[in-house]
Amino acid sequence: MxxxxxxxxxxxxxxxxxxxxxxxxxxxxEVSAAFLSHIPKKWLILILLFFAVWKALLVALFFMxxxxxxxxxxxxxxxxxxxxxILVTAAIMEKVW
Numbered sequence: 001m002x003x004x005x006x007x008x009x010x011x012x013x014x015x016x017x018x019x020x021x022x023x024x025x026x027x028x029x030e031v032s033a034a035f036l037s038h039i040p041k042k043w044l045i046l047i048l049l050f051f052a053v054w055k056a057l058l059v060a061l062f063f064m065x066x067x068x069x070x071x072x073x074x075x076x077x078x079x080x081x082x083x084x085x086i087l088v089t090a091a092i093m094e095k096v097w
Contacts, residue, residue, distance in 0.1 A: 014062050014067075016062070016063070019058060019062050019063070022058065023055055023058060023059070026051055026054065026055050027055070029051065030048055030051045030052075033047060033048065033051075034048060045092075060077070
């Protein structure tokens with residue numbers, strides 16, 4: 001007799017407290033870099049954008065559970081990202097235009 005229920009693979013539960021602590025430390029580094037730094041403004045913006053993308057990736061992978069989903073769902077999530085990058089770039093470059 002065959003089973004009609006779909007097979008699911010169990011994944012190890014991530015340590016959410018550790019991920020939250022990691023996000024908190026990244027936020028503290030961002031804030032301290034923004035207020036206590038003498039880095040040129042262009043480099044500071046790039047550094048802060050890098051940290052923001054890093055934190056967004058952690059949130060998407062663990063708290064939105066994308067790390068444990070199939071690739072089809074991950075691709076659906078990634079499709080709007082180039083549009084978002086274009087819109088952010090246009091907003092940043094608006095001062096130049």
